[in-house]
Structure formats: C-alpha cells, structure tokens
Amino acid sequence: MTADPVTADLVIFGKEWGVRPSGTEQLVRRLVPQSRPQGRRALWVNAAGARASLDAGPAAGGIRVLTPRAVPMLCHPLSRRANRHLLGRQVQGAMAEAGIARPILWASWPTAVDALGRLGERAVVYQCDDDISALEGGDRGPLRAMEDELVERADLVLASSPALAARFPRYKTILVPHGVDMGLFAAPAPRAPDLPDGFVAGFYGGLTPWIDTDLIVAAAEALPHWTFFLIGPIPDHPPALSGLPNLVLAGPRPHESLPGYSQHWTASILPLRDTPRMHACTPLKLREYLAAGTPVVATGGPALEGYREVLAAVSGPDWFIRALAVTAGNTNSPDRVRRQRARVAGDSWDEAARLVADALDRL
Structure with missing residues (x-):
C-alpha cells in the first residue's frame, strides 16, 4: 500500500x-x-x-x-x-x-x-x-x-x-x-506518605486470575512481621485476601505515583500463575519493577525468561517466602540496583x- x-x-x-x-x-x-x-x-x-x-x-x-x-x-x-x-x-x-x-x-x-x-x-x-x-x-x-x-x-x-x-x-x-518508562521509574522519587514502615512486600496491578493470590496469603501468614501492600482495583470478593492483619488492599493509585512506592518498599512481588496465558505474555510491571531498583521476587515460568539473572525467580510458597526473607538484608545493594536497571535500560x-x-x- x-x-x-x-x-x-x-x-x-x-x-x-x-x-x-x-x-x-x-x-x-x-x-x-x-x-x-x-x-x-x-x-x-x-x-x-x-x-x-x-x-x-x-x-x-x-x-x-x-x-x-x-x-x-x-x-x-x-x-x-x-x-x-x-x-x-x-x-x-x-x-x-x-x-x-x-x-x-x-x-x-x-x-x-x-x-x-x-x-x-x-x-x-x-x-x-x-x-x-x-x-x-x-x-x-x-x-x-x-x-x-x-x-x-x-x-x-x-x-x-x-x-x-x-x-x-x-x-x-x-x-x-x-x-518501560525509565525516566519515571528509575529517577529518584520521594517515599509515598502512606507506605507502611518496616518490611514491605509490594505489588501493583489488578488481582486478575493469573495472579496467585493463594501464594500471597501463604507468604503473609508465614511472615507476620512483614506488610503485604497491594495497590490496584479491589475485586468485589477478593478470595482469602481480607482479614489478614498484615495484608493491605490499598486500592488504585495514579500511575505517576507508583515509583514512590516501588522504589521504597522492601521487595516487589510478582506472583504469577504458570498458565498458558502467561506463557505468551510479559507483564508490563516486570520491567517497571526492575527499573525501580528494589529486589524482585517472582513466579510464573516462561514470563520471566530473559530476566532471571536480575530477579529471584522461584516456584512454590516455601521458596517464595525464603526469597522474600533474603531481600530484607539486600534492599540497598548498589550493584544489584545497577544490574537491574542496566537489564531494562534498552527496553x-x-x-x-x-x-x-x-x-x-x-x-
């Protein structure tokens, strides 16, 4: 044409x-x-x-x-x-x-x-x-x-x-x-005023069927001294996510405000179910998490290919919980931040x- x-x-x-x-x-x-x-x-x-x-x-x-x-x-x-x-x-x-x-x-x-x-x-x-x-x-x-x-x-x-x-x-x-918008997610952002103190496992996005909410609940129960802070639309009936004292359904936040959370919580979590749908897709937030610089703990199989060297790719609740615990002492590693951002800088x-x-x- x-x-x-x-x-x-x-x-x-x-x-x-x-x-x-x-x-x-x-x-x-x-x-x-x-x-x-x-x-x-x-x-x-x-x-x-x-x-x-x-x-x-x-x-x-x-x-x-x-x-x-x-x-x-x-x-x-x-x-x-x-x-x-x-x-x-x-x-x-x-x-x-x-x-x-x-x-x-x-x-x-x-x-x-x-x-x-x-x-x-x-x-x-x-x-x-x-x-x-x-x-x-x-x-x-x-x-x-x-x-x-x-x-x-x-x-x-x-x-x-x-x-x-x-x-x-x-x-x-x-x-x-x-x-990924490196200018937004890698540039230093002030800490969000409503982000809890202490160890925080953070997530943003919809709690869709390909997000493993059972894994989130298992981790929240195993790590009561952590806060699990979930940003995004709240389903009418969030399965098993309500009632846990250390699990916060924070609701939506403006896209531009997300670095104020993801740069300052202890770890970004991406608990993906290993489904046929996720075999073909790469979540938008994966590159944004890496650009933000905090440790990333993720499940999900093929969706993580190409990024495993700069995140903790695990399977099952035991390894997910262990990986989160390890991040508590590794949050401010300059070398890890550099490697994460370098991996997505060309994307x-x-x-x-x-x-x-x-x-x-x-x-």
Missing part, C-alpha cells in the same frame, strides 16, 4: 484512556508528539463498558478521546450488527470534529473488527498483547473468530512477545516488546515507538 506524503492520523480502539496505561497507550503517547513535521493526530476510542461519556475531548497533545455507546454482548451476531452502525456513526462524528480523514485504524482488541470499512481507513493495524485462546472463563470461540477476521484484514500486526508473533502471518507481523517505550512509527509510515 502506497503511503501518502502526509503522516497518517490514527484512530485507536483501546482500553480506557489514562486509567492504567496499557502498552497501546504508552506507544500512542509517544507516536503523536514525535510525528513527522506534517504532524499526526489521533482519536482514541475507549472500549465498550468504560465510564460513559460521548465527549471527544483532548487527552494529550494531538490525542482526543471518545467513549462511545455500544450494545452489550459484543460477540453476539445481533449485537455486532447493531454496533457496526452505532459505533461507526459515533466515531465518524468524532473524526470530523478532530479533522481526521483516511486514518490508520489501530485495534488493540478483536471486537474493533466491527468498525473496519466504515471509517475510510487507509490501513489496519492489530496490536496483540494477549493470547485470546488462553483467556480465563467464558466462551472464547466468538472472540477468537473475531481475532482471525481482524488478522486476515490487517495490513500490520504488532505482537508483544515471540510466542504471540508466531501465531500470525510472518510477512505482516513485527515483534514490539513491552517497554524503553521511546525505542518501541520509533519501531512502530517506521512501520506505520510504510503502510
């Missing part, structure tokens, strides 16, 4: 903008400011189910955000038919207000396939950060079928891991590993965005 002389604008179908920055958001924040002299604008379309708002207002620089109305049950044939019309009309209006025409349509979730062909797009990009076939719960068949359709119609596929890239046609797939989001910008300009 021949590129126009003007850098193409973007219409991105992603998660909710600005809540917990996804890999897509990290890239888009850098692609718009670093665009070529002609400029690049972007419209970010929040996923269905995000907080309701029809305002397509500015978010950052040349990026505008739209939260459209959509019919629930996005994979149902009747809902898909309705959403093709409803979603297309709303996005078309927001594009007109932003002065966007003939954009590159960027989908970070398969349900965006229903917008294809309605927006005058010049090209389609699918960014895959997750193994759809390994999602927990529900009927994955319709979603996988939507992904297959999206991949077939895409001009470019961005995959965040080699395992994911291997699932797609080689001729139109590039590997774009997750990055910046800026470098990932340059790789994507070059690929977009070839469409």
